[in-house]
Amino acid sequence: MATTEAGGGQLEELRGAFSGSILEPGDAGYDDARAIHNGLIDRRPAVIARCRNTADVADAVRYARAAGLEICVRGGGHNVGGRAVVDGALMVDLAPMKGIHVDPGAGTVRVQGGSTWRELNRETAVHGLAVTGGAISTTGVAGLTLGGGLGWLMAKHGLAADSLLGVELVNADGAVLDVTAESDPDLFWALRGGGGNFGVATSFEFRLHPVSMVTGGLIAHPLDAAGDMLRFYRDAADTLSDDATVFAALVHAPDGSGAKVAAMVVFHTGDPEAAQRELAPFLGWGSPAMVQVGPMPYPVMNTLLDDHYPKGALNYWISSFTAGLSDGLIDTVVDRFETVPSEMSAILFEQFHGAVCRVGLTDTAIPHREKGWNLLLPTVWTDPADTEACIAWTRDTHAALGEHLAKRRWLNYLGDDQDASAVRAAYGPNYDRLVELKRRYDPENVFHHNHNIVP
Numbered sequence: 001m002a003t004t005e006a007g008g009g010q011l012e013e014l015r016g017a018f019s020g021s022i023l024e025p026g027d028a029g030y031d032d033a034r035a036i037h038n039g040l041i042d043r044r045p046a047v048i049a050r051c052r053n054t055a056d057v058a059d060a061v062r063y064a065r066a067a068g069l070e071i072c073v074r075g076g077g078h079n080v081g082g083r084a085v086v087d088g089a090l091m092v093d094l095a096p097m098k099g100i101h102v103d104p105g106a107g108t109v110r111v112q113g114g115s116t117w118r119e120l121n122r123e124t125a126v127h128g129l130a131v132t133g134g135a136i137s138t139t140g141v142a143g144l145t146l147g148g149g150l151g152w153l154m155a156k157h158g159l160a161a162d163s164l165l166g167v168e169l170v171n172a173d174g175a176v177l178d179v180t181a182e183s184d185p186d187l188f189w190a191l192r193g194g195g196g197n198f199g200v201a202t203s204f205e206f207r208l209h210p211v212s213m214v215t216g217g218l219i220a221h222p223l224d225a226a227g228d229m230l231r232f233y234r235d236a237a238d239t240l241s242d243d244a245t246v247f248a249a250l251v252h253a254p255d256g257s258g259a260k261v262a263a264m265v266v267f268h269t270g271d272p273e274a275a276q277r278e279l280a281p282f283l284g285w286g287s288p289a290m291v292q293v294g295p296m297p298y299p300v301m302n303t304l305l306d307d308h309y310p311k312g313a314l315n316y317w318i319s320s321f322t323a324g325l326s327d328g329l330i331d332t333v334v335d336r337f338e339t340v341p342s343e344m345s346a347i348l349f350e351q352f353h354g355a356v357c358r359v360g361l362t363d364t365a366i367p368h369r370e371k372g373w374n375l376l377l378p379t380v381w382t383d384p385a386d387t388e389a390c391i392a393w394t395r396d397t398h399a400a401l402g403e404h405l406a407k408r409r410w411l412n413y414l415g416d417d418q419d420a421s422a423v424r425a426a427y428g429p430n431y432d433r434l435v436e437l438k439r440r441y442d443p444e445n446v447f448h449h450n451h452n453i454v455p
């Protein structure tokens with residue numbers, strides 16, 4: 001059994017009481033545990049504390065501080081920036097913490113911090129209930145919720161964080177706090193959008209909503225219809241009810257042919273007849289090359305795009321909210337997509353409207369409440385030889401779109417290389433209050449391997 005240079009004696013003490021496992025370089029399982037979704041991230045923590053319960057997390061935090069080790073936190077391991085894994089740090093790894101308990105009578109669920117949306121959706125669907133999760137199912141509940149959490153149900157039920165009722169949090173002293181709007185309104189406010197800045201969230205309690213069968217799927221047009229389709233989409237999406245959300249994308253055909261297509265991913269949470277009526281204009285527009293839309297359980301809808309984002313593929317993402325969907329923006333994205341260097345990459349428009357936009361700008365730490373679109377460039381590839389070209393294309397495309405973008409960024413999509421101005425644009429008008437609260441709750445900035453709010 002190896003010991004770390006930093007505080008080897010204490011590490012043996014930590015091992016003694018620990019329910020999970022403590023891994024060091026060379027241990028079986030170490031390499032699996034440090035591998036996250038983005039295959040570009042290849043970092044080697046000094047210690048990986050694979051926690052099984054809250055007491056493990058508290059001990060790990062206290063040990064790291066006593067041993068002078070930096071702390072990074074892994075929930076679902078999906079952040080493209082990869083700050084869940086840091087060279088030489090102690091990684092608080094929540095992956096084994098997957099407890100989920102639904103209280104159907106109260107309409108709530110308590111979920112531990114290592115769970116994914118796929119796991120949570122499965123448990124809540126048994127009761128005909130759901131909470132807004134991400135647009136795909138493999139992301140972690142923890143990181144996604146702490147950063148806001150956009151997804152298919154946000155027009156109807158708000159962001160993931162908008163349904164949050166409480167968080168069990170291990171703070172920088174290793175103390176365990178039960179944070180709710182009643183117990184600590186300021187900290188609860190900060191946890192809804194402040195990312196990993198305030199401690200390790202060991203579990204979350206959400207309010208659930210009745211959701212069972214939904215209607216969803218993909219409508220794909222040949223790329224030469226892309227400009228017209230995006231103009232149609234801009235106008236048609238504007239009148240949708242809270243039941244419906246439609247994302248638009250320039251992608252490659254799912255049949256593996258490599259053909260570039262313009263697509264609309266439709267979603268409707270009302271009954272099938274209402275869905276058919278409201279989605280009819282999208283289904284009826286133009287001459288689609290492919291239509292795969294129909295009723296399905298919500299957890300299935302949440303997996304429709306999963307295959308496009310395989311674990312271990314190489315990822316570099318940039319996103320920004322847009323200033324509307326002007327003709328200039330549409331022409332530029334269509335033009336840029338012609339030169340995309342990888343068949344796994346896309347240009348995606350995520351629609352914000354409905355319940356997500358009825359929450360006040362400063363009611364939670366998430367300031368992105370305007371009706372409109374978030375533009376995402378999720379560049380994905382597998383051959384390391386393509387890395388330079390893929391990163392350059394993403395940056396150049398973002399730069400080319402500059403005049404059409406708003407100065408607002410979605411926290412969950414920020415990369416590792418984005419500067420302080422991008423972090424400010426993610427926290428927006430809530431940044432100053434977050435700094436004040438960071439000074440109160442984590443004055444030493446123990447939790448700084450995140451999109452950091454500097455105290």
Ligand SMILES: Cc1cc2nc3c(=O)[nH]c(=O)nc-3n(C[C@H](O)[C@H](O)[C@H](O)COP(=O)(O)OP(=O)(O)OC[C@H]3O[C@@H](n4cnc5c(N)ncnc54)[C@H](O)[C@@H]3O)c2cc1C
Pocket residue numbers: 036037073074075076077078079080082083084085094113133134135136139140141142143144145146147148149150151195196197199200201202309412413449450451
């Ligand atoms: C394929 C893919 C699809 C995505 N789709 C969406 C989407 O639809 N909607 C959306 O909003 N975002 C989406 N994201 C972004 C995603 O929400 C963020 O990357 C988020 O951070 C992932 O959470 P995680 O727990 O998996 O991440 P991790 O990589 O484990 O953690 C990321 C960071 O979050 C913090 N963190 C994680 N867990 C905890 C915890 N328990 N306590 C305290 N801090 C913690 C830490 O700072 C950590 O560095 C997507 C990302 C990918 C790669």
